[in-house]
Every structure is written in structure tokens, then in C-alpha cells.
Amino acid sequence: MLRILRQIARTGTLTEAPPATDDAALEAAGIELRRALEARFRGSLAIRQVDAGSCNGCELEIHALANPYYDLERFGVHFVASPRHADVLLVTGPVSRHMETALRRAWRATPAPKRVIAAGDCACTGGIFGESYASCGAVENVIPVDLRIPGCPPAPLELLRGLLALAGREA
Amino acid sequence: MSRLDWLSGYLTRLAEKGAAPRLEPVQTLGPRVRRVTLLPADWGTAAEVAAALGWRWAGVWGDPLADACVVRACLQAREGFVVLETETALEDASLASHTRYYHGANRLERHLRDLIGVRFRGHPQDHRWTRHQAWGEDEHPLRTDFPVAGRAPKRAPADTGYPFVRIQGGAVYEIPVGPIHAGIIEPGHFRFQAVGEEILRLEERLGYLHKGIEKIAVGREPADLARLAGRVSGDTTVGHAWAACQAMERAAHGTVPPRALHLRALLAERERIANHLGDIGAICNDVGFSFPHMQCSHLREQWQRRNREVFGHRLLMDTVTPGGVARDLPADAMTTLRGDHRALREALAPVFDVVEDHPSLDDRLLSAGILNPTDARMLGCTGFVGKASGQDLDLRRDHPYPPYDRLDVEVPALDQGDIAARVQIRMREVYISLDLMDRLLDTLPAGEVSAALPEPPAGADGLGLVEGWRGDILCYVRFGADGRIARYFPRDPSWFQWPALERLIHGNIVPDFPVCNKSVNGSYSGHDL
Ligand code: SF4
Numbered sequence: 001m002l003r004i005l006r007q008i009a010r011t012g013t014l015t016e017a018p019p020a021t022d023d024a025a026l027e028a029a030g031i032e033l034r035r036a037l038e039a040r041f042r043g044s045l046a047i048r049q050v051d052a053g054s055c056n057g058c059e060l061e062i063h064a065l066a067n068p069y070y071d072l073e074r075f076g077v078h079f080v081a082s083p084r085h086a087d088v089l090l091v092t093g094p095v096s097r098h099m100e101t102a103l104r105r106a107w108r109a110t111p112a113p114k115r116v117i118a119a120g121d122c123a124c125t126g127g128i129f130g131e132s133y134a135s136c137g138a139v140e141n142v143i144p145v146d147l148r149i150p151g152c153p154p155a156p157l158e159l160l161r162g163l164l165a166l167a168g169r170e171a
Numbered sequence: 172m173s174r175l176d177w178l179s180g181y182l183t184r185l186a187e188k189g190a191a192p193r194l195e196p197v198q199t200l201g202p203r204v205r206r207v208t209l210l211p212a213d214w215g216t217a218a219e220v221a222a223a224l225g226w227r228w229a230g231v232w233g234d235p236l237a238d239a240c241v242v243r244a245c246l247q248a249r250e251g252f253v254v255l256e257t258e259t260a261l262e263d264a265s266l267a268s269h270t271r272y273y274h275g276a277n278r279l280e281r282h283l284r285d286l287i288g289v290r291f292r293g294h295p296q297d298h299r300w301t302r303h304q305a306w307g308e309d310e311h312p313l314r315t316d317f318p319v320a321g322r323a324p325k326r327a328p329a330d331t332g333y334p335f336v337r338i339q340g341g342a343v344y345e346i347p348v349g350p351i352h353a354g355i356i357e358p359g360h361f362r363f364q365a366v367g368e369e370i371l372r373l374e375e376r377l378g379y380l381h382k383g384i385e386k387i388a389v390g391r392e393p394a395d396l397a398r399l400a401g402r403v404s405g406d407t408t409v410g411h412a413w414a415a416c417q418a419m420e421r422a423a424h425g426t427v428p429p430r431a432l433h434l435r436a437l438l439a440e441r442e443r444i445a446n447h448l449g450d451i452g453a454i455c456n457d458v459g460f461s462f463p464h465m466q467c468s469h470l471r472e473q474w475q476r477r478n479r480e481v482f483g484h485r486l487l488m489d490t491v492t493p494g495g496v497a498r499d500l501p502a503d504a505m506t507t508l509r510g511d512h513r514a515l516r517e518a519l520a521p522v523f524d525v526v527e528d529h530p531s532l533d534d535r536l537l538s539a540g541i542l543n544p545t546d547a548r549m550l551g552c553t554g555f556v557g558k559a560s561g562q563d564l565d566l567r568r569d570h571p572y573p574p575y576d577r578l579d580v581e582v583p584a585l586d587q588g589d590i591a592a593r594v595q596i597r598m599r600e601v602y603i604s605l606d607l608m609d610r611l612l613d614t615l616p617a618g619e620v621s622a623a624l625p626e627p628p629a630g631a632d633g634l635g636l637v638e639g640w641r642g643d644i645l646c647y648v649r650f651g652a653d654g655r656i657a658r659y660f661p662r663d664p665s666w667f668q669w670p671a672l673e674r675l676i677h678g679n680i681v682p683d684f685p686v687c688n689k690s691v692n693g694s695y696s697g698h699d700l
Contacts, residue, residue, distance in 0.1 A: 003521060003524060003525050004462050004525055006521070007462075007466065007521045007522060007525070008462070010521075011466065011469070049355045050351055050358075051355075051356070051357050051358055051380075052358075053380055053382050054357070054380075054405070054696065055402040055403065055404060055405040055696045056357055056404060056405040056406055056694065056695070056696050057402065057405025057406070057408065057486055057488065058405070059355055059356065059357065059405075060405060060406060060449075060486060061485070061486075062355050063355055063449070064468075064471075064472060064475070066468070067465075067468035067469055067471070067472045068465055068468065068469045068472075069469065069472045079354075079355060081353030081354065082353070093380075093382075094382060096379065096380055096381055096382045096699075097303075097305035097321075097327040097381075098303045098304075098305060098327065098330070098378055098379045098380070098381055098699075099350065099358060099379050099380070100326055100327050101326065101327065101328055101329040102329065102350050102351055102358065102379070104326075105329075106351055128398060128399055128402055129382045129383070129384075129387065129402075130387070131320070132319050132320060132321065132382070132383040132386065132387055133305065133306060133312050133317070133318070133319065133320060133321025133322070133383055133386065134305060134312070134321070134381050134382050134383030134386070135382045135383060152488065153405065153486065155479075155485060
């Protein structure tokens, strides 16, 4: 236990470390996001992430949102296990044809009003995989999309800005 | 035994069994890779003899031509590799299955059958694997007459009717999970049969991420193939891009400047460390111990930021290109990177110290999810999964490709095969990679970082063999006309690690499945292609 406490003390609070290049931008985006969520989503946004055909690169960066640098939860955003608990579906990948029906079902299970974010070049346009016998291409070819976050993969800060754009846009 | 003996021993035994193997006189696929052409009737014997010699089976893939199919399988001996090759007509094509000698062949043979239509006689599980409902049973997307766009524009229905094995008995119940899982993970379906908490059987149903990579690779330029290869499995972008470039370079007889080779290795070791850090933390988190997770994920984030700064991409995508690497190190990078290596060693010591020896981790990770060495060998597991279960294999040491031929690569090996062992191997590998990277920087040659790839003649082919962070990556490339790709097949190590998960989960409890799965961490995308 002592070893753990010592290491925690040594590490300190990373989220408040002196801002490096990205960190100032991160704080600004985060605070704005928090405000938008307070005003329009009663302080919390529940996201269900669906990998509909990704190469898993996008997932790695979505995971990074939870690391101590970004700590997405402090802005009121959290990932939920069921689409039934979600405000937003965050979809990655071109939609593989083998995932087409599963994605539609997840979308139908999400209660209205719901929003869909297409994260990553593949989700936005089909990306490098495009449309083929095995791929439906862009997410919007399968379910309606409200917001696109390009990038291959989008960096955590770009994902955060995308969430902000979505939250800020809601009336 | 000399280089030649190992091969002639194999060929003699084949001949004794009545087979008529033909050895290609020169090595065209790559150094230490010999091509042996067989009659279709001798296909099964070739595996039987190799198994008797204790060789490893490293993959099978088809290469469909207009009305025939060339089928190739790769065998790995201590001294080198053999690529078996046979040609069969497409109509009613069938070969003897290798699965009875090598369990790891099971799904690759079914994948080949689904995509090209060559059947494997005597296969113990002769039903579809990669195919769900997006194309019909008698259609084969990789055949040359099958359009890239497919033939069925209608919505693909959910997969049904897959013949899962059911266990009968009053107290047995079944738990279906997925394809969409309750987390930020790739999709796949798991079917558990359990009694109480205990798992009697797990059956995987994968293929959900099949996005036609092998088909859309056809007709690409080399640079374009490298980009695609870097997206076979995003977490292994360097590994797959390197394997594809190595295969293309071997086929085209291209040379890569020594400085570029060093930088590739630097990138590959950075990728290994990033993934190990992420997964070691996540494994601890899966048993409710968040301290290492927070520590490792912040170190990983720093690492990724440095990737972006020095190499241009947080995950290192598109850094390996045919003939070299995309860019040279910035002027001050040497000092920065050396400093990073030192800092990471220091930061990890207290964290790994806790992971190594903490009662709450011992309790959950020791003797959980045991993969016994026999299963690991039958399946052909490599990487940390194999190394933790007695498979002392690593291409960087055993069949070193430059620049590893000039570096001594230490390979850790254990044989208890549990989650704790897999974690230990990965912690050790982080330190080994850090040392390797220091040595790579110390000996970094001057010069160019890229050379033009000569245009290969139509039909030239090559085999790439690279040790990715998950294990050995095999990659076959054949060129067609105009220097464009006619066939690309990357075999991710996940093909052998997914079936290992089915075995090591046996007898564990359902709540331990996530941590068992994470400790193996197969790639869904790299497997489904
Ligand atoms: S956008 Fe890039 S990282 Fe994301 S799934 Fe597509 S290829 Fe992978």
C-alpha cells in the first residue's frame, strides 16, 4: 500500500500539470463542453460507442480520452454499456456489411432524441476501405449522422472538440 | 546440421511417403524461405511430415487465378521457412486439411474456403467462418470474377443459423455476448456454456469486421498497399506496414537504406511499448485495481505525444513506406528520445514493482486463464501468449531481418501460461525494447531514409516476416502487371491467439472472462480482414 501511495504522490495530479502545447486548448474545450452540457443535457452526456468496422485505431484514441490527461468524465461525459442508456452513439469504422444490422439495431435501441457522431475518416466517408462487397462505407449510408469528426484516427482533443460542437449545437 | 540438411531431410521423408516435391532452385520469396511445389494429392502428407519433424505451421492462403487457385502454406523450422505451393482447378477444388496435424490451421482453412472456394477434406469443423450473410454460400469474393462491389446490394441481415455446439444437461445454461460488447472494444460474438459460474465451453464467432481488405488490395500501387496494411489492425500499424513493405521489397529486389531499417525497428519497438503499457494497465483495471491503469495510461499518453512530435502520428500510421520510412528524425530527436527512454524506465520501476507483487493482483492473475504449452504449440501461438506458455519463439532472434541481425534480442520465456505470466512477459519486453531502442540510436547509420522501389516483373512474389508486438506477422505479396498488387495476404498472430482464448478460458468463471480476454488481446480487425 505504501508503495502505491508513494507513487501516486510522486505522480501528482496530471490533469492540472502546467499546460503543455495541447493542455491549454484541452482545458478551454473542456470547460466550454461542461457549460454546454450543464445548459442543455442536465450536466451529463451518455455515450455508447459502437465499432462498426474500424481497424481499432479509432478505439485506441477514444480510450485515451479516459486517461489522466483528458479525463473525459470530469466534463460530465461518460460511456455507457447499453444503447438504451445513451444520448449519443459514437460510431467508428466504415460499416462492415456484417455489422450493418447490428448497428441499425443499436441505433433503434437508443431512445429519442438521439444523436449520432461518425468518428474517424472511415466513419465519415468510408475512408481507405470505401464501399465494397464487404463494406457499406460511411456510417450515414446506414443510419442518420448528426456530426462528423474526421481524422485517421481523430486525436483525443479532436474528439473532445467534436463532442463540444455537438453539445453546443443543441437548442 | 547445415542449412541444406534440414530441407533435404524433409524432402527425403516426403519422397519416402510417395510424394513428389519440387524444390525451387533459388530463393525468390525471401532469405531463408524455400518454395516447395507439390501435387495437390501430396498436400496433406506435406503437413504430416512437417508435424513429425516438430515444425511450426505458420499459415495458409489462396491465390485465385482465372480458373485455378494456387494454395500456399508456410512452415517454420528452426533453420528457415518452407512455403508449400500447389495449384488446383477452381471447379470442385479440394485439398487435404492440415488441421488434424496443426489445430491453428482450422480457421484459416475455412477463411480460404469461404473467400475462394477451395474445400479442405477431413476438416473437423467444416462450416463457414468469415462468411456471414453478406454473400451466398456458393459465391467467393476473392475469385477474379467476383466484383469488388459485390452482387447483393440489399441490406445484409444479421447472421443466424451458425452451428454453435451446445452442451446438454439440466444445470447448463448458455450466455450469448456480442457482437456489440459493453465497452469500447471491437465487435465479435462469444457463446458461453456455463454451470453456475464455471465456464464449460466458450465458442467464438468472429468475422464481424470483415471489410474486404484482401480484395481491395488488388490493383494498388505499393505506397497505397503500405497505407492499407497499416490499417489491417490499427494497434499494429507499424508491424503490418513493415511486413507488407518487406514482402514487396523482397519481391521487387528493392534495397532499404540501413538508416531506414534502424528507424523501422525504432518505430516497431515504440509500438510494442505503447501496446504493452496500455494492456498491462487495462488488465489490472479489469480486476478492479485502477492504480497501474492510471499510471500506465498516462505514460502511454506521453509516449503517443512524442510519437506525434517526432514521427508525425500518435499511433505511427504511415511512417513505414516501401523502400524506407516516411521521414528522418528531427535534429534534436536523439537527445529527446534517449531522455524519454531513461524517464520511462524510472517511471515504470515502482509501477511494475507493484504489478509484480501485490496481493490483490496475485489473487486474480495467478493460475487464472492457463494456456498449457501443448495447446500453445498445437495452435502455433507466438508473441507474449506463446512466450508465457513455453513457446520460446521470436523472429527478431530466430530469423532476424535487418536491423535485428546486428542486435542481440533477448527473448523472455515462461511456461506457467497464466495471466500473470503473460503480464510478466510483457513487463520484461518493455525493458528489453527500451534497451534495444538505445542500441538502435547508438548505432544509427547515417544516410538516406528511403530508396525507390524498383518495378518488379509481373508474377514476382515475396514473403514478409516481422515480429509485431502480438507475435509473428506473415505477409504474402504478389505483383501483377505495371507494378501493381495482384495478391496481398497478411496473417496476424491473432489467428492463433483467438482459438487459444477458447482453450485457456475452460474452467474459469464467467466474471473472469474480460481479464482473460484482455490478457490475450487478439485483434478482431486483424483477424476478420
Ligand atoms: S479512421 Fe483510420 S484509425 Fe479510424 S478506423 Fe478508419 S483507418 Fe482506422
